[in-house]
Amino acid sequence: SQQGEEDPQALSIQEGENATMNCSYKTSINNLQWYRQNSGRGLVHLILIRSNEREKHSGRLRVTLDTSKKSSSLLITASRAADTASYFCATVGGYNKLIFGAGTRLAVHP
Amino acid sequence: GAGVSQSPSNKVTEKGKDVELRCDPISGHTALYWYRQSLGQGLEFLIYFQGNSAPDKSGLPSDRFSAERTGGSVSTLTIQRTQQEDSAVYLCASSADITRQFFGPGTRLTVL
Numbered sequence: 059s060q061q062g063e064e065d066p067q068a069l070s071i072q073e074g075e076n077a078t079m080n081c082s083y084k085t086s087i088n089n090l091q092w093y094r095q096n097s098g099r100g101l102v103h104l105i106l107i108r109s110n111e112r113e114k115h116s117g118r119l120r121v122t123l124d125t126s127k128k129s130s131s132l133l134i135t136a137s138r139a140a141d142t143a144s145y146f147c148a149t150v151g152g153y154n155k156l157i158f159g160a161g162t163r164l165a166v167h168p
Numbered sequence: 169g170a171g172v173s174q175s176p177s178n179k180v181t182e183k184g185k186d187v188e189l190r191c192d193p194i195s196g197h198t199a200l201y202w203y204r205q206s207l208g209q210g211l212e213f214l215i216y217f218q219g220n221s222a223p224d225k226s227g228l229p230s231d232r233f234s235a236e237r238t239g240g241s242v243s244t245l246t247i248q249r250t251q252q253e254d255s256a257v258y259l260c261a262s263s264a265d266i267t268r269q270f271f272g273p274g275t276r277l278t279v280l
Contacts, residue, residue, distance in 0.1 A: 088266075091267075093271075099257065100172075101271040106267050155213040156201070156269060158212075160210050
C-alpha cells in the first residue's frame, strides 16, 4: 500500500468480542486518523490521535500510537454486527492529503 | 443535506469515452480532495484544492485526468479517453482543517 501495512487484512469475530486492527506507517507524522468504510463507498472519520499522544478513547474505540515503532492500533470493544466494515488508518501528507493503509475488513457475526 | 454529495453514484462507459464526475463539498470547506479506490491500488490521492491556491495535482495518474473547482465550491473530475484500468470508485472529500475530512458516497466508474 501507499502507507504501509495493516493487519490483519480480514478479521471475523462474534458479537461481543473485541476487535484489534494494526497499522504501520513509513514517515514521521503530526497525527494519525482512523476511518471506517461501509460497502466500499464513502469513508467516515472515527478518531484522530496526535503524535504526542499515546492513547485515545472514543466510546467503544481505543486507539494507541507508538511513534518509535511507527505503528498504531484500533481496538473496538464489545463489537456489534453494525461494526462490520472496512477500517483504514491514514496519515496526513503534504497539503493535508490523506495517505491510507490497505485496510482491515472486519466481519462481526450475530 | 449538509454532507458532501457526488454524482452520478454509478457510471458505466465505454472505453475511449470521456466522463465527468461531480462533487459538491460541504459549504464553507475551503479544502477539497479527490481520491480513487481500486482493487489493485487501494485508496490513492488524486488532487487537492485549497481556496484560490494552485491545486496539488501530484496524484493524477496521467494527463487524461483533470479537475477543476469553480468558485471555490463545486468540483468536476474529468477523465478523457477512459481505459479499463480507470474503473474504480472515485471519492471526494472536503475539510475545514487538518483534523478530519468528510467524504462523499463516491462514484463507481465502470469502463467496459
